Amino acid sequence: MSRGTIMFKVVPVSDPPVNSQKMVYVRAMTEYWPQEDPTIPCAEAGLPFQKGDILQVVDQSDALWWQARKVSALGTCAGLIPSSHLLKRKQREFWWSQPYQPHTHLKSPIYKEEFVGYGQKFFIAGFRRSMRLCRRRSLLPTLCCPSSCPRAAGAPYEEVVRHQRRPSDKHRLIVLVGPSGVGVNELRRQLIELNPGRFRTAVPHTTRSKKSYEVDGREYHYVSKETFESLMYSHRMLEYGEYKGHFYGTSVDAVQAVLDEGKICVMDLEPQGIQVARTHELKPYVIFIKPSNLSCMKQSRKNAKIITDYFVDMKFKDEDLQEMEDLAQKMETQFGQFFDHVIVNDILQDACAQLVSAVQKAQEEPQWVPATVLHEPSHLCQDEVPLSRPKKKKPRTKTMLASASLEGLVQTAIHRPSESSEPPTKELAEHPEAPVQRRQKTRVPLELETAFTQETSSPSSLRNENGIDVEPAEEPVIKKPRRKTKKARPAELQYANELGVEDEDIITDERRSPEQQSVFTAPTGISQPVDKVFVEKSRRFQATDRSELIKTTENADVSMDTKPSWTTRDVALSVHRAFRIVLTSLGQSVICWRELEVGILWGGRKQHPKVLTHFGITLSLKFLSNIINSKKTFVFSRIDFAKTSVAIRNFLALDPTAFASFLYFAALVLSLSQQMTSDRIHLYTPSSVNGSLWAAGNEEQVLQPWILVNLAVTILVGLSWLFLSYRPGMDLSEELMFSSEMEEFPNKDKG
Numbered sequence: 226m227s228r229g230t231i232m233f234k235v236v237p238v239s240d241p242p243v244n245s246q247k248m249v250y251v252r253a254m255t256e257y258w259p260q261e262d263p264t265i266p267c268a269e270a271g272l273p274f275q276k277g278d279i280l281q282v283v284d285q286s287d288a289l290w291w292q293a294r295k296v297s298a299l300g301t302c303a304g305l306i307p308s309s310h311l312l313k314r315k316q317r318e319f320w321w322s323q324p325y326q327p328h329t330h331l332k333s334p335i336y337k338e339e340f341v342g343y344g345q346k347f348f349i350a351g352f353r354r355s356m357r358l359c360r361r362r363s364l365l366p367t368l369c370c371p372s373s374c375p376r377a378a379g380a381p382y383e384e385v386v387r388h389q390r391r392p393s394d395k396h397r398l399i400v401l402v403g404p405s406g407v408g409v410n411e412l413r414r415q416l417i418e419l420n421p422g423r424f425r426t427a428v429p430h431t432t433r434s435k436k437s438y439e440v441d442g443r444e445y446h447y448v449s450k451e452t453f454e455s456l457m458y459s460h461r462m463l464e465y466g467e468y469k470g471h472f473y474g475t476s477v478d479a480v481q482a483v484l485d486e487g488k489i490c491v492m493d494l495e496p497q498g499i500q501v502a503r504t505h506e507l508k509p510y511v512i513f514i515k516p517s518n519l520s521c522m523k524q525s526r527k528n529a530k531i532i533t534d535y536f537v538d539m540k541f542k543d544e545d546l547q548e549m550e551d552l553a554q555k556m557e558t559q560f561g562q563f564f565d566h567v568i569v570n571d572i573l574q575d576a577c578a579q580l581v582s583a584v585q586k587a588q589e590e591p592q593w594v595p596a597t598v599l600h601e602p603s604h605l606c607q608d609e610v611p612l613s614r615p616k617k618k619k620p621r622t623k624t625m626l627a628s629a630s631l632e633g634l635v636q637t638a639i640h641r642p643s644e645s646s647e648p649p650t651k652e653l654a655e656h657p658e659a660p661v662q663r664r665q666k667t668r669v670p671l672e673l674e675t676a677f678t679q680e681t682s683s684p685s686s687l688r689n690e691n692g693i694d695v696e697p698a699e700e701p702v703i704k705k706p707r708r709k710t711k712k713a714r715p716a717e718l719q720y721a722n723e724l725g726v727e728d729e730d731i732i733t734d735e736r737r738s739p740e741q742q743s744v745f746t747a748p749t750g751i752s753q754p755v756d757k758v759f760v761e762k763s764r765r766f767q768a769t770d771r772s773e774l775i776k777t778t779e780n781a782d783v784s785m786d787t788k789p790s791w792t793t794r795d796v797a798l799s800v801h802r803a804f805r806i807v808l809t810s811l812g813q814s815v816i817c818w819r820e821l822e823v824g825i826l827w828g829g830r831k832q833h834p835k836v837l838t839h840f841g842i843t844l845s846l847k848f849l850s851n852i853i854n855s856k857k858t859f860v861f862s863r864i865d866f867a868k869t870s871v872a873i874r875n876f877l878a879l880d881p882t883a884f885a886s887f888l889y890f891a892a893l894v895l896s897l898s899q900q901m902t903s904d905r906i907h908l909y910t911p912s913s914v915n916g917s918l919w920a921a922g923n924e925e926q927v928l929q930p931w932i933l934v935n936l937a938v939t940i941l942v943g944l945s946w947l948f949l950s951y952r953p954g955m956d957l958s959e960e961l962m963f964s965s966e967m968e969e970f971p972n973k974d975k976g
């Protein structure tokens with residue numbers, strides 16, 4: 226259907242296989258459908274791929290369109306795929322064209338502590354606490370997650386190499402990922418129980434204090450908050466969270482310790498944490514545990530229980546299963562490219578068998594691993610695919626490399642990181658990729674990027690080897706902003722950064738030599754910082770003048786509003802304090818009322834002299850004890866009654882606070898023993914009156930023990946108040962409200 230001149234580019238097949246030296250394997254981090262891409266020069270020649278597919282890139286000589294085939298179908302013809310740079314650009318354009326969607330977070334981890342195989346000789350700590358009930362609480366899921374770094378997330382291809390672990394190497398870390406409730410912990414537990422000598426989990430760190438039955442390094446590593454924070458900030462934590470005011474997390478070193486023992490470390494991670502774990506030292510193998518379909522799950526989870534925060538076993542409801550399925554889908558969409566293996570957990574035994582076999586394969590069979598992980602400690606926010614250009618080796622090595630490359634098997638020892646930075650070999654210099662450097666400095670309008678078959682008559686344009694019309698390197702459009710950039714560099718760069726201009730958008734004077742230019746990163750489409758930036762206003766993006774925005778930023782009062790927002794904890798504390806004030810006031814009011822009562826009774830004593838004299842004395846005593854008793858809320862706030870053993874120990878050690886509390890407690894019990902008499906006194910009517918609770922003549926008999934008990938109560942309360950005055954400022958109630966740890970007990974099902 227094309228008109229005008231059609232130009233074909235015919236490249237002779239070089240000897241032997243096409244560009245074998247440039248054969249690189251990549252994992253697709255996104256999907257691509259050529260039939261839906263209007264910019265592809267020939268949709269039929271396009272190679273569709275999905276996230277996670279491993280592609281063999283056989284030709285990268287074109288800046289925009291590479292040729293590749295799927296490793297799963299190496300016998301087929303190579304097809305066209307967008308180059309890394311072009312695909313990234315397409316992704317950005319696609320992103321901008323999308324309506325605004327608030328970021329949805331996946332759940333974040335918290336930790337549960339649990340014995341496994343109760344009565345057996347090993348512990349498993351650090352199991353996640355189910356988020357089902359407690360997820361509504363405010364947690365601090367501050368995951369240090371480079372995947373949230375848009376640059377890392379945006380890399381469309383990731384270079385991978387085939388890696389076979391040598392028997393002398395440490396084992397690869399096994400990471401299990403899955404939606405809450407799918408059975409991640411169950412499978413891990415089963416795997417470890419199967420062979421505790423071979424599999425282990427990493428011991429997590431916590432900032433909470435050790436319980437009496439715990440051993441440091443067994444359930445947890447107990448560390449100070451400062452130590453924990455330093456681990457966090459030095460990126461030594463694979464993931465961490467806060468629960469009940471304490472930090473919990475699993476460190477790289479804890480995993481390393483298991484691997485150093487020669488065991489296989491099995492841990493579960495939230496998908497956001499996978500990127501952090503992808504290091505040279507851990508080489509994680511990620512297994513996604515996926516729920517089966519709803520009807521199967523209803524059947525298989527008929528008797529399963531959800532372990533909740535409160536240790537109440539609950540059955541799965543339909544909506545739980547639905548939620549699990551939805552979450553699994555979201556995880557797959559967002560993080561599927563990082564999964565090395567997927568296991569559908571339907572029949573538990575089957576899933577467990579699959580897990581054992583997958584773990585075995587991960588350790589003993591060749592696998593595709595990210596090149597960065599294999600070469601050196603990873604650079605977490607590395608944006609582009611490293612895309613090293615394999616160096617042309619001397620004949621002997623070359624054969625070895627070529628054959629290894631062809632087999633798709635490159636050993637660690639062969640593939641050295643230095644290769645990417647090494648200067649090109651002679652052969653490379655002989656066949657320079659057509660003006661690579663010029664392409665780097667050239668801005669190709671997007672519409673021209675696909676103009677393989679179009680003719681252009683622009684006299685000022687050059688034509689690159691692909692027949693793409695490009696503007697010459699010395700073209701003024703490029704030069705102008707470059708000079709400008711140079712002049713206004715400090716301020717502009719600062720604003721540029723504020724406004725999210727990426728480094729690659731800024732033209733500098735540096736000219737990269739073709740030697741440094743990786744064929745993979747051919748940055749043909751370098752853009753310039755434009756005058757307009759898109760700013761989100763009223764839930765959509767609108768173009769705004771960059772200079773205006775800078776002015777606004779300058780003029781705006783940028784002082785941060787550091788006013789802390791109210792947390793649930795603050796509300797609880799305020800309510801507690803308010804209650805304390807109300808209770809105290811109430812106590813004072815009761816005392817006033819007593820005073821009034823005594824007054825009234827004394828006033829009427831002529832009528833009932835005997836009884837009322839007793840009343841007067843006893844009520845005065847009661848009045849005194851009430852004054853002191855009104856403080857009892859505070860007395861009991863000085864001791865943690867939940868920890869009875871500690872309280873008794875303190876009492877025996879004659880700790881004044883514990884002693885005072887026990888005296889109060891005794892006083893309380895004594896006063897309750899005479900409560901009935903107290904009620905009769907309150908309802909006193911002379912025995913002569915019809916319906917009186919008092920029999921004539923026995924008032925004294927009833928009142929005698931009442932007076933004695935009240936006397937004892939008053940003495941006890943007085944004494945305890947004396948003891949308390951040793952430590953007047955102590956009040957544990959607020960602390961206990963939040964920091965009391967729940968005493969857990971073994972789960973029946975699992976015990």
Ligand SMILES: Nc1ncnc2c1ncn2[C@@H]1O[C@H](COP(=O)(O)OP(=O)(O)OP(=O)(O)O)[C@@H](O)[C@H]1O
Pocket residue numbers: 353354355356357403404405406407408409410411412525526529530531532570571572573574576
């Ligand atoms: N295939 C299965 N068939 C039947 N029951 C299962 C299966 N897999 C897991 N279960 C049960 O489902 C419940 C939840 O499993 P588990 O605690 O392992 O989930 P999880 O993925 O670790 O979730 P969470 O992170 O919320 O703790 C457990 O009672 C477990 O025994």
